[in-house]
Structure formats: structure tokens, C-alpha cells
Amino acid sequence: MSTPKATDLGGRALDFVMGIVEAPINGFERLMGRKRMPYLFLAPNLILFGIFTFLPIAIAVGYAFTGGTGLFVSERPFVGFDNFRQLLQCEDYFRPGSCRESLFWTAVWNTLWFVGFNVTATLLVALVTALILNRAMAARGFFRAMFFYPVLLSPVVIGLIWKWFLDRNGLLNAFLQMLGVPPEIFLLEVGWSRFFVVVVSVWFHMGFYTLILLAGLQAIPKDLYEAAAIDAASPRRTLLRITLPLLGPNLLVVLILLMIRSVQIFDEAWVLTNGGGPGTANSFIVQYIYQMAFGSDLRLFGLASAASVLMGLVLLALTLIQLRLGRKMES
Amino acid sequence: MGNLKLTSVTKSFGALTVLHDIDLTIDNGKFVVFVGPSGCGKSTLLRIIAGLEDISAGGIEIGGRDVVQLSPAERKIAMVFQSYALYPHMSVRKNLAFGLENLKFKRSEIDTRIAEAARMLAIEPYLERKPRQLSGGQRQRVAIGRAIVRNPDIFLFDEPLSNLDAALRVQTRAEITRLHRQLRTTMIYVTHDQVEAMTMADEIVVLNGGRIEQVGTPLELFDNPRNLFVAGFLGSPRMNMLKGKVTAVGEAAAVIDVGYGVPLKARIDPAAAKVGQAVLVGIRPAHFAIGDSEGLPFVVQYHESLGTETYVYGTLEGRDEQIIVHQAGHFAPERGALLRIMPLPGRVHVFDPDSGLALPRTIEQRSAAHEHA
The missing domain is CATH 2.40.50.100 (RNA polymerase II/Efflux pump adaptor protein, barrel-sandwich hybrid domain)
Structure with missing residues (x-):
């Protein structure tokens, strides 16, 4: 192989590796033909993806139509749509108590409310942060890193940090007491606990969305703003008529990702609220699925799978609608 | 009135001075071309006149009015950008209307002005199209149209023909000259192309290294270059x-x-x-x-x-x-x-x-x- 002589260490390492793989790759190429070679390179990833993503999806769909508490397919009787019927049987969907699976419907409504508040709040906070970071300001890199930093943390760590902060004897109450405000047991009060689940989620994820929006803002040509300045556009008009429309595709991406991720809320809220408390105030769909399948030895894999399938279908529908909208926006 | 007076205009970016003590007077109605090699400061000078760049020292008057502290919109200028800078998400009509809407013009007045500019530039058939559905030449006309509807005291052109192919460049050159004869408004035009400078200008300003080398009619400069650079x-x-x-x-x-x-x-x-x-x-x-x-x-x-x-x-x-x-x-x-x-x-x-x-x-x-x- 006639790669140019590498003098640096990385280059020499690359040469070494290339020397080893050259012969087998050439062999494969003779065996498969050049056209089919890309699939060989894709194969490792496809195999992993298949085992850990496609296979579980298929298994879950299959399990959704079976009953019992057995783990293996052979031990699970086919029950048709029973699990779905059980989940959807309801006198009034707006009153979870009237449903056969009241816990599921409580979780559905909790999740919907959470998605509404969380998507709106995260979108606004991320947008405002991106707009500020997009201006020429001192220490921009520092702030960008700071806002992105929580994204790197584990959800469990996030949950624990905030729990410590919001605890009855936590930092926030200590601070409030200093100001003479009576302490509040934030995580045991329905309103406050829901509020802080959203706050924590916004704080956790906003850095990621800020980054996407910032990239979009920086892709808007500078001369459009100069043209707008000459066209006497006020800052407000510039934002509404130039910046936001041109940021549209990025906003749509953020919206799709945010909705999907919000529907999937679980780990940090689970840790923060001690399992969805107070009561079922912060019990969400994924938590319901987890509890049915693995919590307190219920082993209701069929019911859990059916709930997963339903949630998957809703997410799929949401995504398709938004993609359709995105295409319409572009043309 | 579109006369312009620059006095001792100096522009520095940090320690780097890109324009040194520029003194220049441009009479109302003139077509003036700033020409010079890349990096001579011609575009910066144009952007300073537009108000898109601050000056480090000196004075700028447009129509006898000190405009140094005024925003681009308040200077009664319009600019045609090298990249056209059309708003990609707006139709041609909305591109033309945007500036007038910002200035709170009446709908009927906006429509009249757009119709007039569209007729003058023969862009009527494209008014409802988006910029990306237009050819380079058509975009160029829309960009000029956006300047015309503003009815400015001074038109500023920043290398507007550099993205067009050779044939279209010659044609558009002639059209801009015709437009100037028709409107009789002061136009300042930046180019590095000396043919554009020679063919279009009433007056040429030759810039080099942030200084004016010579100002004069094309033939004055051609026949009597003041120094080796202009020659x-x-x-x-x-x-x-x-x-x-x-x-x-x-x-x-x-x-x-x-x-x-x-x-x-x-x-x-x-x-x-x-x-x-x-x-x-x-x-x-x-x-x-x-x-x-x-x-x-x-x-x-x-x-x-x-x-x-x-x-x-x-x-x-x-x-x-x-x-x-x-x-x-x-x-x-x-x-x-x-x-x-x-x-x-x-x-x-x-x-x-x-x-x-x-x-x-x-x-x-x-x-x-x-x-x-």
C-alpha cells in the first residue's frame, strides 16, 4: 500500500492499522464485488442496531399480544387485543378514576401536561439563550459551555442534585429562611413538585436545544441583517420577520426532538420525586411501563408492552405530522 | 438631495487602519465609481457611507446633513449587495415591500411604488415568486428594485455584477447606466473591474491601500494618471x-x-x-x-x-x-x-x-x- 509516509505518531498508527486490514479487505472485495462493499462497512453497526433496537421493538410488539407473567415466548399465552382493551377501557378518558387502568390514564394526563409545559418552556428558554449567545459578547464560549454542561450529566445525578437542592432541609429552603420566607416542602406538594420537574427538565436539556438553535442562527447570512437595517426594520420586526422565519427548520427539529423526549420523561423525574410522588402527581407513561413490567414483581410484560406500543404509535404520528409540516414549510 | 461630503474619514480595526483621511465630495446626481484592487478599502468606504460601519474619525454629510450618528435607515440611502441579500423566505413583492412597510407607508403607496419599480425593471412576472426560483440576473433586478422603491437620495452598489456571467454583466451594466439616466439620483458603485469603472462612471475614485489615489472623469484618469498606480x-x-x-x-x-x-x-x-x-x-x-x-x-x-x-x-x-x-x-x-x-x-x-x-x-x-x- 502506497500511503504517503507519515511522520507523526497518529499517522504511523494509521499506517500500521491499514497494513493489517489491507489484505482481508482486498479479499472481501474480490469475494463480494466492489459495489457491495459499503454494506460490509455498515454491517457492524447494523448488527448492533438490529440486536439492541429492532429486535426489542419486534419482541415488544409480539409480547403486547400475550398474557401471563412468563418471561419466555413459550410460556406466554396469546391473548389477542386483551392488553390493549384493558388499557383503553374507560368510561370517561378525562377521569382516570373511571378507567380500568386508572394508573395508566393518570400517567397519560400527567405526561400530556408535562409535555405541554416542558416543550413551551424549553423552547422559549433555549431560543432566548441562543439569541443572546448569538450576539457578539464577551466570554461567549464560556457561557455556551456552561449551558451545555448539564447535558453531559447522567439523569440520575441530575435528579439527586436537585433533590438535595429542593429537600425539606435543602439549599433552597436554607436560602429562603435567610430571607425570612417560611420553608416549603417542595417535593411533597403537588403544584411545586410538578413545577420543579419541568424546571429540572428545562435546565437539563436546554443546552442541547440552544446549540441547535445557535447553529441555525449562525447560518443566517449577515448581509440579510444589514439589508434589514437599511430597510429600517426595528429589532422586533427583524426578529419576527427575518430571524424566526429563517430559523424555522431548526425550530421544527427542536420541536420534534423536544416532544419525543418529553413524552419519554422518566429517569430524572423518578429519582427527583421518589417514584412519581407525591402520590401519582408525577407518574408518567414510561414510569407506568417500567412499574408494570419490572416494579414490585408484577411482571405484567404484556400490558407494559402494549402501553409501549401505544406510546410508540403516538410518537410516530407526531413525527409524521411534523415532517409533513416541515416539507410544506420548505415548499 | 443626494450630495455627499466626506471629511478626513478614517477607519481602523484595532491597530489596522484601513482608510486614511479620506476627503471626497460627490455632487448630486453623479454616478461615481470606487475602484481599486482587493483590500483597498472601497467596500469599507461604501459601508461607512451606508452606516453599516462606524468611522474612527472624520465627518460624513449627506444632503448637507451630518449623518455620522444616524442609522442606515435614517440616511436615506439604499444599497444593492454583492450577494443581493434578498430575504429568501419572502416573495419578490414582499422583498420590495418590506422596507416601505417598516417605514409605515400606506398600502396603496407601497403597491404603486412596487408596480412602478417592477415595470421599470421588467420583473412583473416574478413578483409572487421566491428568490430561489429566480436566475442570478433576475435576483439582481429584484435587489435593485428593492433599492428603487425606497426612493433614496443615494444608491449604493457593492460589486453588484460580480456574481453574473460575462454576457449578463455587460447587459446589466448598460441597464444600471440607463437607470441612472432615468432616475438622475446619485449612485455610488464599488467595483474592482476597471472596465465597469470606465464605462459607467461620471467620476472615478481610484483607491489603493486605504487612500484615494486620484479622482476624475474616466478620460481624465486615463489620459492624465496622477501616478504610477493609477496609470x-x-x-x-x-x-x-x-x-x-x-x-x-x-x-x-x-x-x-x-x-x-x-x-x-x-x-x-x-x-x-x-x-x-x-x-x-x-x-x-x-x-x-x-x-x-x-x-x-x-x-x-x-x-x-x-x-x-x-x-x-x-x-x-x-x-x-x-x-x-x-x-x-x-x-x-x-x-x-x-x-x-x-x-x-x-x-x-x-x-x-x-x-x-x-x-x-x-x-x-x-x-x-x-x-x-
Whole structure:
């Protein structure tokens, strides 16, 4: 192989590796033909993806139509749509108590409310942060890193940090007491606990969305703003008529990702609220699925799978609608 | 009124000064071209006039009004960008309307102005289209249209033709000139293309290294370049330069020896030249006559035939510097052929090689040059 002589260490390492793989790759190429070679390179990833993503999806769909508490397919009787019927049987969907699976419907409504508040709040906070970071300001890199930093943390760590902060004897109450405000047991009060689940989620994820929006803002040509300045556009008009429309595709991406991720809320809220408390105030769909399948030895894999399938279908529908909208926006 | 006055305009980015003490007055209704090589500061100067860049020192007046503290919108200017800078998500109509809407114009007035501009630029069929559905030339017209509807005191053009192909560039050049005749509004046009400068301008401002080298009509600059830079920058192919020495100074002309026993007469001010002084002699390719026996010995290397004219490239016998000679019509000298070339009378430019400045010419010389032109 006639790669140019590498003098640096990385280059020499690359040469070494290339020397080893050259012969087998050439062999494969003779065996498969050049056209089919890309699939060989894709194969490792496809195999992993298949085992850990496609296979579980298929298994879950299959399990959704079976009953019992057995783990293996052979031990699970086919029950048709029973699990779905059980989940959807309801006198009034707006009153979870009237449903056969009241816990599921409580979780559905909790999740919907959470998605509404969380998507709106995260979108606004991320947008405002991106707009500020997009201006020429001192220490921009520092702030960008700071806002992105929580994204790197584990959800469990996030949950624990905030729990410590919001605890009855936590930092926030200590601070409030200093100001003479009576302490509040934030995580045991329905309103406050829901509020802080959203706050924590916004704080956790906003850095990621800020980054996407910032990239979009920086892709808007500078001369459009100069043209707008000459066209006497006020800052407000510039934002509404130039910046936001041109940021549209990025906003749509953020919206799709945010909705999907919000529907999937679980780990940090689970840790923060001690399992969805107070009561079922912060019990969400994924938590319901987890509890049915693995919590307190219920082993209701069929019911859990059916709930997963339903949630998957809703997410799929949401995504398709938004993609359709995105295409319409572009043309 | 669209007259412009710049006084001692200086612009620095940190320690780097890109414009030094620019003084310039532009009369209302003039078509002025800023021309110069890349990085000469011409675009920066235009952006300063537009209000898109601050100045470090100096003053700017538009229509007798100090505009230094005013925003671009308040300066009553309109600008056509090199990239067109059309709003990609708005239709052509909305692109044209945006500025007027911001200024709270009445709907009916906006519609009238758009209709008028669209007719003038023949963009009526595209009014409902988005910019990306238009060709480069059409986008260019929309960009100009967006400037026209504002009815500004001064139009600013920043290299507006550089993204068009050659044929379209010639056509659009003519259209912008026609537009200027029609509107009679002051236009300032930045380009690095000297052909655009020569063909479009009432007045050319030659910039180099952040300084104005010379201001004048195209022919003034062509016939009487103030220094070596202007002489070399305007005119294509560029002016030929020969080293020489002043051998005699008379009342009407000085005699300059460039070798080969062929004295050249240059009509320069006798007060400005000394016998024995080293000079650079500049002669444009078109200002040689090809003779039979008289003249400088010119050895042909190759020639370029453009159909109606021919450029012959070569050197003076025994020297290295390339000399270009223009000849009308078909002309096909053999490679290595020896021609005799003689500068046309009154077409010899003389420069001081140290300062680069042209030696002042006698008055008759100037008028004579104009008659020739």
C-alpha cells in the first residue's frame, strides 16, 4: 500500500492499522464485488442496531399480544387485543378514576401536561439563550459551555442534585429562611413538585436545544441583517420577520426532538420525586411501563408492552405530522 | 438631495487602519465609481457611507446633513449587495415591500411604488415568486428594485455584477447606466473591474491601500494618471513602462532617452524636469505607431488576435521587460520579427521613479489629449 509516509505518531498508527486490514479487505472485495462493499462497512453497526433496537421493538410488539407473567415466548399465552382493551377501557378518558387502568390514564394526563409545559418552556428558554449567545459578547464560549454542561450529566445525578437542592432541609429552603420566607416542602406538594420537574427538565436539556438553535442562527447570512437595517426594520420586526422565519427548520427539529423526549420523561423525574410522588402527581407513561413490567414483581410484560406500543404509535404520528409540516414549510 | 461630503474619514480595526483621511465630495446626481484592487478599502468606504460601519474619525454629510450618528435607515440611502441579500423566505413583492412597510407607508403607496419599480425593471412576472426560483440576473433586478422603491437620495452598489456571467454583466451594466439616466439620483458603485469603472462612471475614485489615489472623469484618469498606480490600474492591457533619462528640457517639451538612439518627446512642464534626471516613461499599448525604419526595436514573441484588434507581445531588443503593442484590425507578425515602434506624439507619460508621481504636463498637452480621445 502506497500511503504517503507519515511522520507523526497518529499517522504511523494509521499506517500500521491499514497494513493489517489491507489484505482481508482486498479479499472481501474480490469475494463480494466492489459495489457491495459499503454494506460490509455498515454491517457492524447494523448488527448492533438490529440486536439492541429492532429486535426489542419486534419482541415488544409480539409480547403486547400475550398474557401471563412468563418471561419466555413459550410460556406466554396469546391473548389477542386483551392488553390493549384493558388499557383503553374507560368510561370517561378525562377521569382516570373511571378507567380500568386508572394508573395508566393518570400517567397519560400527567405526561400530556408535562409535555405541554416542558416543550413551551424549553423552547422559549433555549431560543432566548441562543439569541443572546448569538450576539457578539464577551466570554461567549464560556457561557455556551456552561449551558451545555448539564447535558453531559447522567439523569440520575441530575435528579439527586436537585433533590438535595429542593429537600425539606435543602439549599433552597436554607436560602429562603435567610430571607425570612417560611420553608416549603417542595417535593411533597403537588403544584411545586410538578413545577420543579419541568424546571429540572428545562435546565437539563436546554443546552442541547440552544446549540441547535445557535447553529441555525449562525447560518443566517449577515448581509440579510444589514439589508434589514437599511430597510429600517426595528429589532422586533427583524426578529419576527427575518430571524424566526429563517430559523424555522431548526425550530421544527427542536420541536420534534423536544416532544419525543418529553413524552419519554422518566429517569430524572423518578429519582427527583421518589417514584412519581407525591402520590401519582408525577407518574408518567414510561414510569407506568417500567412499574408494570419490572416494579414490585408484577411482571405484567404484556400490558407494559402494549402501553409501549401505544406510546410508540403516538410518537410516530407526531413525527409524521411534523415532517409533513416541515416539507410544506420548505415548499 | 443626494450630495455627499466626506471629511478626513478614517477607519481602523484595532491597530489596522484601513482608510486614511479620506476627503471626497460627490455632487448630486453623479454616478461615481470606487475602484481599486482587493483590500483597498472601497467596500469599507461604501459601508461607512451606508452606516453599516462606524468611522474612527472624520465627518460624513449627506444632503448637507451630518449623518455620522444616524442609522442606515435614517440616511436615506439604499444599497444593492454583492450577494443581493434578498430575504429568501419572502416573495419578490414582499422583498420590495418590506422596507416601505417598516417605514409605515400606506398600502396603496407601497403597491404603486412596487408596480412602478417592477415595470421599470421588467420583473412583473416574478413578483409572487421566491428568490430561489429566480436566475442570478433576475435576483439582481429584484435587489435593485428593492433599492428603487425606497426612493433614496443615494444608491449604493457593492460589486453588484460580480456574481453574473460575462454576457449578463455587460447587459446589466448598460441597464444600471440607463437607470441612472432615468432616475438622475446619485449612485455610488464599488467595483474592482476597471472596465465597469470606465464605462459607467461620471467620476472615478481610484483607491489603493486605504487612500484615494486620484479622482476624475474616466478620460481624465486615463489620459492624465496622477501616478504610477493609477496609470497601471486603468487601461487594459496595462501601460508599458520604460526606464529613461531626461536629456534636454525645452519650453514645450522635454527630451527623454530610453536607449537605441531614439529620443522621445514628452510635453512636460519645464519647471518639473531636470536634465539628467532618471524617469519612467509610460506608453499605453494603443499609443504606439508601427513604422518601417524609425522607432524603438521591438522583437515579437507572440500575438493575440481578437478579430477587430490585435495585441502583440514582445520585448525591446536586448531587454527583458515585456512590451505590449496594440494594432487595429488583423495583424500577424512572425515570432522573432523585428518591428519599429514609435509612441504617438502627446501620448508619452513621464513618472518620477522614486515618488511614483507623474511629472506635470504642459497645458496644451492636456487639451490635445482630450481631442485625441
